Each structure stands twice: as C-alpha cells, then as structure tokens.
Amino acid sequence: MATQAEKRGLPDPSLSLFQLLDPAVHADPYPFYRRLREQAPVMWDPFMHTWVVTRYEDVMTVLHRFSADRTPDPKKMEALGLPSLGPVADVMARQMLFLDAPAHTRLRKLCSSAFTPRRVEAMEDQIREIAGGLIDACAGRGAMDLVADFAEPFPAIVTAGLLGVPLDDHRRLKAWSATFAEMLGNFQHNPDRIHDVLRCVADMTGYFREAIREQERRPREGLIRSLMDAEVDGSRLSEDEVIANTIVTMVGGQETTTNLIGNGMLTLIRMPEKMRQLRERPEIIATAVEELLRFETPSQHTARIAPEDTVIGGKLIRKGEAVMAVMAAGNRDPERFADPDDLDLTRADNRHLAFGWAAHFCFGAALARMEARIAYSALLGRLEDIRLAGDRLEWRTNSGLRGLKSLPIAFRAVEAAA
Numbered sequence: 516m517a518t519q520a521e522k523r524g525l526p527d528p529s530l531s532l533f534q535l536l537d538p539a540v541h542a543d544p545y546p547f548y549r550r551l552r553e554q555a556p557v558m559w560d561p562f563m564h565t566w567v568v569t570r571y572e573d574v575m576t577v578l579h580r581f582s583a584d585r586t587p588d589p590k591k592m593e594a595l596g597l598p599s600l601g602p603v604a605d606v607m608a609r610q611m612l613f614l615d616a617p618a619h620t621r622l623r624k625l626c627s628s629a630f631t632p633r634r635v636e637a638m639e640d641q642i643r644e645i646a647g648g649l650i651d652a653c654a655g656r657g658a659m660d661l662v663a664d665f666a667e668p669f670p671a672i673v674t675a676g677l678l679g680v681p682l683d684d685h686r687r688l689k690a691w692s693a694t695f696a697e698m699l700g701n702f703q704h705n706p707d708r709i710h711d712v713l714r715c716v717a718d719m720t721g722y723f724r725e726a727i728r729e730q731e732r733r734p735r736e737g738l739i740r741s742l743m744d745a746e747v748d749g750s751r752l753s754e755d756e757v758i759a760n761t762i763v764t765m766v767g768g769q770e771t772t773t774n775l776i777g778n779g780m781l782t783l784i785r786m787p788e789k790m791r792q793l794r795e796r797p798e799i800i801a802t803a804v805e806e807l808l809r810f811e812t813p814s815q816h817t818a819r820i821a822p823e824d825t826v827i828g829g830k831l832i833r834k835g836e837a838v839m840a841v842m843a844a845g846n847r848d849p850e851r852f853a854d855p856d857d858l859d860l861t862r863a864d865n866r867h868l869a870f871g872w873a874a875h876f877c878f879g880a881a882l883a884r885m886e887a888r889i890a891y892s893a894l895l896g897r898l899e900d901i902r903l904a905g906d907r908l909e910w911r912t913n914s915g916l917r918g919l920k921s922l923p924i925a926f927r928a929v930e931a932a933a
C-alpha cells in the first residue's frame with residue numbers, strides 16, 4: 516500500500532530541506548534550490564513534515580495568504596509535554612511576527628506609529644559615525660575579521676541607539692539576539708541549548724522591563740519610549756507587548772543585517788570586477804544593496820500554516836499543514852529574474868523577497884537598507900585592495916539566518932575623507 520509520502524509524490528530524498536544541514540550545501544545552497552524549483556517546486560518533505568515552496572510566485576502566495584500564527588502558546592506547550600518552554604512561548608505569542616490579523620494589524624499599527632521613517636532618517640549621522648568608528652579601530656592593522664570587528668557590532672550598536680538603551684550594552688544585545696536567532700532560524704533544535712534559550716529569554720525580559728522602569732524615572736528618546744507612548748484608535752501596548760516586540764525588533768535587526776554585510780562583502784570579494792564597479796560608481800549603492808539582498812538572501816526561509824485546503828502548483832495543501840517558503844530560492848527564480856545567478860548591481864526590476872512579502876513585510880527594511888548603504892560605502896571608501904586573509908570559510912549552523920562565523924580580510928587603509 517502506498518505510504519502517505521508516496522501518495523503525495525515524494526521526490527528524491529536528496530531534495531529534502533534537511534540537505535541544508537550538509538555543510539557543503541549550506542555553503543552554496545543555490546544549486547540545491549534550483550533542483551527544488553525545477554523538480555519539485557511544491558513538495559511535501561516527510562523528513563521535515565512540512566511543505567516546501569521555492570518558486571517566486573508560490574513563495575509570494577504563501578506569504579500573502581497563509582497564516583503566520585505558528586507558535587504554540589504556553590498552554591499548548593504544556594499539552595505537548597514541554598511546560599518548561601512556556602516562558603519562550605509566552606514572549607513569542609505576543610510578537611507581531613507570529614500573529615495574524617486582527618491581532619497582527621493592531622500590533623503592527625501601534626509599533627509602526629513608534630518606528631516612523633523620520634526616526635530612521637534621524638539616525639543617519641549616528642549610523643555613519645558608528646560605521647566610521649568601527650573601521651577606524653581596525654584600519655591601522657591592515658587586517659580584520661569583517662564579521663567580529665564590523666558586521667556584528669555595527670547593527671548591535673545601531674540597535675542600542677534605536678531602542679534608547681546605553682550603547683555600551685550592545686554586546687549583551689548581540690549575545691541575546693544570537694541565542695534567540697539560533698532558535699528562530701533553525702529547524703533542527705539542540706535540546707542541550709534549551710537551558711541557554713530560557714536563560715536568554717529571562718534575561719532579555721528582565722532587562723527590557725527594567726529599561727521601562729528607567730524610562731518612567733528618566734524618560735529618554737528611543738523606540739522603547741515611543742512604544743510605551745504609542746496609541747492608535749484608543750488602543751495601547753501592554754508592558755508585556757512592549758517587551759515582546761522590542762525583543763523581535765532587536766533580534767530581527769541584528770543577525771539579518773550582519774549576514775547582509777558579511778555575505779555581501781564576501782560576494783564582492785569573490786567578484787572583484789563588481790567591487791571595482793561599486794567603487795567607481797558609488798551612486799549605484801542603492802540598487803547594489805537590493806541586488807546583494809536578492810543574491811545572498813540573509814533570511815533564507817520562513818514558515819507558515821495553511822489556513823484552509825489550498826492548491827498550489829497542482830498540489831493540495833491541507834488546512835493546518837506547515838509550509839516553508841524559501842525566499843532565497845524564489846529570489847533566484849528565472850521565471851521572475853533575468854539571469855538570476857548573475858550579480859547585476861544596477862538591476863532595475865528587482866522586487867526580491869528578502870524582506871518577505873505582504874502583512875509581515877520587514878518592519879525594519881528602511882533602517883536595514885540605510886545601514887547597508889552606509890556600511891558598504893564606508894568599507895569601500897576606507898579600505899582598498901580588500902582580499903580574503905584565510906583559505907577556509909566557516910558558516911554558522913543556522914539554515915535560515917545564513918551567515919558566516921568569521922570573514923578574515925586584509926586591505927590597505929586610506930585616509931578617511933573629511
């Protein structure tokens with residue numbers, strides 16, 4: 516008798532998304548994504564117990580129509596025999612990333628009223644200073660680890676500034692974000708890490724609760740203050756909602772931006788003619804950032820739940836089944852992008868999926884774009900003859916938030932422009 520998987524037409528097991536756990540595939544997942552798009556664009560993956568969609572159109576459909584409400588609440592955790600994870604579920608269940616309308620619409624409106632385009636614009640000079648300071652600290656050495664010395668601390672310090680907490684706390688924000696993101700981005704969880712995740716959630720929650728108390732004593736400009744004050748149509752955020760959405764903003768803004776800067780710089784080092792083009796034509800920086808987001812998508816996939824029986828690509832996805840939408844695969848879909856495996860820093864038609872799509876479209880996209888423009892411009896402006904300083908590249912074991920552990924580079928520093 517045919518198994519459930521055979522009924523669904525299980526293709527070659529080498530097409531399972533579990534392949535991303537193979538370091539060689541993870542180092543360059545794009546040939547694997549091409550096979551998925553071509554051979555099984557809408558596939559039931561029995562190893563992951565989820566559907567996997569990889570074509571641009573289908574990824575868009577899933578992000579547009581499917582449910583983001585995918586984290587069990589503390590009660591369900593208890594029913595699953597995982598009561599110790601209740602505190603994690605309690606925070607996630609209040610984060611906009613895991614809610615559908617109308618709860619999502621309410622939270623997103625309130626948070627957007629606090630995180631305005633004007634707030635992002637006002638940060639530009641500070642962000643330039645942060646980038647310049649980090650480069651100055653390494654310029655004289657002629658070498659640096661681009662990840663540890665720049666791509667990690669840069670968004671961490673920017674995040675501290677955005678939230679309105681002491682900039683010196685950026686190392687703590689970074690450590691919490693790394694632990695939380697390891698859980699968010701991976702589909703295989705290491706039970707030994709549960710203790711760290713619980714400690715991280717307790718520490719973050721305690722830190723931001725104290726930051727709120729400090730705001731009440733001594734109000735200070737920043738996103739936390741604005742979230743506390745936000746009011747839309749008579750609705751306000753509860754203290755727990757402020758904390759949960761401060762955490763999702765803090766995590767959302769760090770690992771992704773680190774990956775964009777690190778992976779993007781590696782791409783430019785591997786394609787010296789593209790790096791030269793960007794140096795010679797700094798005015799193309801905005802389209803270059805979009806293309807690097809498309810080409811090396813920092814957040815490769817996300818999950819959704821089918822809200823009702825739905826046919827996609829001729830396959831019936833049953834209500835309640837999980838779906839992985841692989842944005843990084845959609846971003847290389849030749850049906851949508853001409854020569855998708857070419858890096859075209861001036862690509863004009865580039866509505867990529869790197870920031871997601873529809874209601875959950877990245878909340879911090881404007882800030883991320885500004886940070887990336889400033890980071891690449893500052894690095895290329897101050898460092899010449901940038902080259903790899905090691906022969907081995909190591910990737911973090913995070914299939915979703917795909918980024919380098921380190922990127923040792925050597926260079927010749929030039930004087931900062933006045």
Ligand code: HEM
Pocket residue numbers: 578611612613623763764765767768769771772775812813814817818868869870871872874875876877878879880882883
């Ligand atoms: C290169 C940098 C970034 C990338 C690639 C990125 C990517 C994404 C993606 C793909 C989503 C949608 C996830 C989904 O639909 O499941 C998302 C949502 C989100 N991002 Fe970003 N992000 C970046 C930077 C930032 C920054 C700087 C912030 C905050 C300062 C931020 C905060 C958020 C938040 C809060 C959400 C949830 C939005 C919602 O659910 O309505 N992100 N981001």
